[in-house]
Amino acid sequence: MLHVARIQSVRARLLVDMGDVAAGTGQAEDLTRPTFDAFFEDGWPRMAGLAALLVGDTALGAEIAQDVFGQVYRRWESIQNPDVYVKAAIRNEARSRLRRMSRHRLVPLEGQHAPASSDRAQQSVVRIDVQRALAILSPSHHEVIILRYYAGLSDSEIATATGMRLGTVKSRLHRALTALEKELT
Numbered sequence: 001m002l003h004v005a006r007i008q009s010v011r012a013r014l015l016v017d018m019g020d021v022a023a024g025t026g027q028a029e030d031l032t033r034p035t036f037d038a039f040f041e042d043g044w045p046r047m048a049g050l051a052a053l054l055v056g057d058t059a060l061g062a063e064i065a066q067d068v069f070g071q072v073y074r075r076w077e078s079i080q081n082p083d084v085y086v087k088a089a090i091r092n093e094a095r096s097r098l099r100r101m102s103r104h105r106l107v108p109l110e111g112q113h114a115p116a117s118s119d120r121a122q123q124s125v126v127r128i129d130v131q132r133a134l135a136i137l138s139p140s141h142h143e144v145i146i147l148r149y150y151a152g153l154s155d156s157e158i159a160t161a162t163g164m165r166l167g168t169v170k171s172r173l174h175r176a177l178t179a180l181e182k183e184l185t
Contacts, residue, residue, distance in 0.1 A: 036072070044065065047090055155169050
């Protein structure tokens with residue numbers, strides 16, 4: 001029964017698409033593709049967060065995301081898979097910015113957090129410890145950790161996104177996790 005419903009859904013969609021072409025629009029409307037505004041609304045927080053984690057700075061992450069979404073807006077009609085495109089563009093832009101900044105290493109200031117309840121304070125301490133441990137990692141180890149645990153990519157997706165071999169991704173993840181564990185204990 002589910003199979004029949006799926007076929008009917010596809011058939012209805014084709015009829016609508018064909019109706020649009022027959023009506024003189026010249027193109028079938030993509031019913032699954034969101035508008036840029038909807039894509040931006042949904043994707044901005046995640047992508048700005050991803051960029052911030054990759055570069056280690058919230059403001060710079062937001063700037064990178066803004067630049068990338070500007071590129072996406074200008075090319076919206078020609079981009080096949082906007083989510084994949086944005087993730088790759090953010091990763092590439094973060095790498096470029098880190099390369100440019102490598103001569104001027106920034107050290108985060110300590111003790112810049114507002115007072116919080118004991119639970120929040122404990123969470124802040126853990127978060128700071130993790131951020132410090134991540135900062136110690138090499139850029140390639142930092143990148144695979146962020147892509148795996150923040151962006152939620154699988155090993156094969158990380159390999160595709162970074163251009164690394166699958167074995168390289170797995171070994172970098174293992175070494176990065178070992179280094180994090182050593183640093184956090």
